[in-house]
Amino acid sequence: MPQPDGVLPPDLWTRPRMASALATCDMASVIEGVRTARGWSQGDLARAIDYSQSWVSRVVNGQQSLTISQVHDLARRLGVPLHLLRFGDGPPRAGSAEKGVDTTRRRDFGRAVAASALLTATAATAAAPAGARAAGHRCVNETTASALRSITGGQRRMDADSPARHLLPSAVAHVHLSEHMLAQAHGTPFHSDLSAAASEASGFAAWLHADRGDTGSARTYYRTAVARARQAGTRLLDVYMLGSLAAFETDTAQDPHLGLGLVQEAGHVLGASAHPTARAWLACVEALAHAGVGDGPAAVRAIGRAEREAARSANTDPPWPWVFAFDEAKVAGYRALVGVRLSRPHDARRAFAEACAPRAANAKQSAVLQVELASAHAEAGDVDEAFRLAREALATGMRFESERVIGRVRSFRRRYPRPRTRCAADLDEQLTSLVTGVTASG
Template identity: 45%
Template sequence: MQNVTRAARDDGQRARLAAVGSEAASLVGWLSWDMGDHGSARTWYGSAIRAARSAAEPLLAAYQVGSLAQFEAHAGNASQALNLAGRARKVLGAERPAVADAWLSSVEALAHAAGGDQRSADQALTRSLAAAETLPVAPPPWPWVFPFGPQKVAAVRVTCGARLGLADWVLSADTEALGGGHEKQRALVVLDLAAGHLAAGRIEAAFALAGRAVETGLRYRSGRILDRARAVRRSLALTSLPKVVREFDERLHDVYL
């Protein structure tokens, strides 16, 4: 696609092809992230940003920068994620659509949670929810692919609570409402719930849930799910391990995703 774009003779056609290339690169970045290949994910998200700039599409460029910010927040790089989210806002300027505000605020919440800042994460979630509640019930505007609404903010709150070790943020959520979407996305939510149970001292419940998520990760060969499962396991430090934890360790022992 990059070669076809470079070969285009007309500036308008070249810009349109660059926008398509940006979306394709973003998809490859997401797939790399799902495989647990963070180096390739960063490379392809960077390609998506450069292509969006070549397309002269500020909304697309901001979306791609925000997508990289979201990735870095999940990777635990709080400062970088916040800087990228700020760049995305600058690209859009004051005329940004409400969905951009809602989404970028949720990304900022994830970044604050990655940095251990509960107060700032809560404030960002409040801003995100306020913006999300004003959005019309309609297909999301391009380049957003999935609708963003209060349910998405609730899911982000659960993820933030899991990162911050706040059982009340996680376990007070409407888990049935969070159970939509693809099975891989549900597995990530289940791992956040497992982290919440672990923070509340419910080890058996935590690793029963985490074990279910691992099976989904293995079935879909999702490195992201398995990396998150390992992170949940690392958060438990005991010398005498319950049977459910030993079985969890044995299940992951020979996994190389």
């Protein structure tokens, strides 16, 4: 039914028809669904989005294709959560704004967004017989969520020393278990806590898929994590998962424009009075996205906000789901990454030194930072040190079978094709051994 005063019903995006439209990028149905839910006429809709009524009529009747920029604009004006929209695997290229969102992109979008992440466990459970639901409730109690979260915590600790390939099967199985328990929790006081546990499980599965280089699966699990965090009604978890998805889209999927939109959505959810750790971390993610689109001043402003938040006296005892306080050293690490993205190598090297990076507890994450530091050295002309760092990072990536690390080293080598030094030759031998299976000498 239409809502009074044009307010969108909170479950609109998880209704089967709307979820299906989102999953196939059927913007005509999405727009029409929003119009109906708000109780608008087509004229009201046209005024709300600042387009002509004839244009709106053509769109909702499937007679008008939309550009990617138009879809982003309409989503913003209509309040469609940006994290539910995705149009392709790469950032917009020159001239892409002239292309409509065609059926190929719709199929890609469908792969990226799992319908199961949008259709809530509530709907699935409501369809089950009452006896089955009652029986299910007996296997869910006040200890279920903490037990599931302890499993995720154990898996996360193992990630520091184990290849993602070894952890993925159990992590994916744990997501299925968490989803099953969540479905059983419908109508119980434990539903919110189990939604949060399922969000954490999906977020970790996303991380592992990204490490394996499977961006499509990673995106699917990240979106499930966002959907479950929103179900949990836990604001900081919602922000954490949205910010994690933003960081993934910015840095791994190489779509900083989408990353910026997700950061803005997370900032709106976070509010102005949140814990300094959350605000500092999100500002750093925003800075990376600004740097990714080449907006240096905005990136510097975001890092400045992060530094101020990190320096606040209240920045102690980080709130869950953060484990460690986001202090000045961590902000310096992000300032270094921004310097690399903006081709400011001397600023980046100073910031890396201030952050004492890369010495993260997680060897794979440390290797990622080593590649970033290698780029800063190469830009500054210190070729030998750059290739030494890249070679060390590649050795770690090979040991842990981390496509995240290996892919970054390959990208580093493509950016600096000229050096013919011994260290460059050593790195080339290592990269060749990945293809031939012949171990590099030395």
